[in-house]
Amino acid sequence: MAILKHKFFKPFKNWFILILTAFIIWMLFFDDNSWLIHHELNTDVEALENEKEYYKKEIEKDNKAIKKLSTPDGLEKFAREEYYMKRDNEEIYIIEYEDSLKTKKNE
Known part of the structure; x- marks a missing residue:
C-alpha cells in the first residue's frame, strides 16, 4: 500500500x-471507431x-x-511505327542499333 501513497497515484x-x-483508453485503442482504425482508414483513403x-x-x-x-x-504514323505497315509501292528497312537490341546484358 506504500505504492498507492505516492504522489503520482x-x-x-x-x-x-x-x-x-x-x-x-477504450475509445483510443479498443472501440470499433478507435483512433487506430481511423488512422488506418485515412491512410487507405489517401492511397x-x-x-x-x-x-x-x-x-488524359x-x-x-x-x-x-x-x-x-x-493512324498511318501509328501503323507504320508500331506494326511496320507499308504502302504497296514502298520498301521498309528496319535498322537496329546494337544498344537497342534486347540482350541479357541490357534487359
Whole structure:
C-alpha cells in the first residue's frame, strides 16, 4: 500500500478519474471507431486518392492518343511505327542499333 501513497497515484484514487481514464483508453485503442482504425482508414483513403489521380492522368494521356489516332495521318504514323505497315509501292528497312537490341546484358 506504500505504492498507492505516492504522489503520482493520488489522482487515481478518485473513481471518476479512473473511469474517465478507462473510457479514454477504450475509445483510443479498443472501440470499433478507435483512433487506430481511423488512422488506418485515412491512410487507405489517401492511397486511393493518389491512385485516382494517377488514373485521371492516364485517361488524359489515352484521350490525347485517341485524338491523334482519329486523324488519318496519325493512324498511318501509328501503323507504320508500331506494326511496320507499308504502302504497296514502298520498301521498309528496319535498322537496329546494337544498344537497342534486347540482350541479357541490357534487359
